[in-house]
Amino acid sequence: MITVIANLKGGSGKSTVTFNLGLWLQMKGQPVVAYDLDPQQTLSDVAEVRREEGYTPPLQVNQPRDSLIDDMLYHPQQTQVLVDVGASNMDAMKQALSIASRIIIPVPPSQPDVWATQRFLNIVSELDETNKPEMRVFVNRADTHRAIKESDETEEVLEQLPGVTLIPQRLYQRTVYRRSLSEGMSIFEISKRSKAVDEFNRLAGILYPDLEN
Numbered sequence: 568m569i570t571v572i573a574n575l576k577g578g579s580g581k582s583t584v585t586f587n588l589g590l591w592l593q594m595k596g597q598p599v600v601a602y603d604l605d606p607q608q609t610l611s612d613v614a615e616v617r618r619e620e621g622y623t624p625p626l627q628v629n630q631p632r633d634s635l636i637d638d639m640l641y642h643p644q645q646t647q648v649l650v651d652v653g654a655s656n657m658d659a660m661k662q663a664l665s666i667a668s669r670i671i672i673p674v675p676p677s678q679p680d681v682w683a684t685q686r687f688l689n690i691v692s693e694l695d696e697t698n699k700p701e702m703r704v705f706v707n708r709a710d711t712h713r714a715i716k717e718s719d720e721t722e723e724v725l726e727q728l729p730g731v732t733l734i735p736q737r738l739y740q741r742t743v744y745r746r747s748l749s750e751g752m753s754i755f756e757i758s759k760r761s762k763a764v765d766e767f768n769r770l771a772g773i774l775y776p777d778l779e780n
């Protein structure tokens with residue numbers, strides 16, 4: 568299954584989610600191959616830190632090649648192929664979107680991020696008609712203060728967008744995600760029990776209901 572983690576705007580959490588989801592899937596016994604199609608190479612860098620530190624299992628991260636589509640389609644059906652994309656390589660992003668089974672779209676709770684998400688959905692709708700990937704959005708970096716209503720408002724807008732399903736599980740703004748990227752560890756390796764881990768487990772369980780528990 569090819570899952571692309573995408574949005575147009577930087578900083579929405581694509582690489583953070585891809586890295587942690589890849590390690591979560593491996594923890595559940597799934598074979599995982601990730602692709603880093605963003606020239607910034609955040610996912611490749613964090614996987615390299617993980618390898619250097621000797622944390623196991625490593626996360627296999629492939630780079631874009633000339634035969635990118637063939638390369639991504641080459642893996643057996645049971646391999647979880649995760650693709651991290653960036654707007655600075657639109658060609659690679661569109662190639663990945665054109666063969667995706669599923670697109671996961673993290674959206675920070677702000678108006679510019681909602682606009683960028685709408686633009687992103689327009690791009691997807693202009694792609695090859697024959698591939699109709701499932702599209703799921705969720706709020707990432709939600710504010711932990713209850714009084715701040717941006718996440719509620721963002722979810723209300725996301726629910727109205729055509730062709731996408733809102734995942735009713737936010738990831739809140741938690742410092743452990745920054746540590747995760749800088750140390751090359753998943754959030755569940757850094758702390759076994761925390762609010763961030765509970766939230767991420769619930770999100771991943773919704774995305775992969777067969778793998779829960």
Ligand SMILES: Nc1ncnc2c1ncn2[C@@H]1O[C@H](COP(=O)(O)OP(=O)(O)OP(=O)(O)O)[C@@H](O)[C@H]1O
Nearest residue numbers: 577578579580581582583708738739740741744745
């Ligand atoms: N839920 C969260 N709580 C706190 N920090 C987060 C969260 N999600 C992501 N971050 C942090 O925000 C920063 C940007 O995240 P990340 O690099 O994953 O975004 P991105 O969408 O891949 O960005 P880019 O488009 O630049 O590749 C990172 O420092 C990351 O650790």
Ligand SMILES: [Mg+2]
Nearest residue numbers: 581582605609
């Ligand atoms: Mg990134």
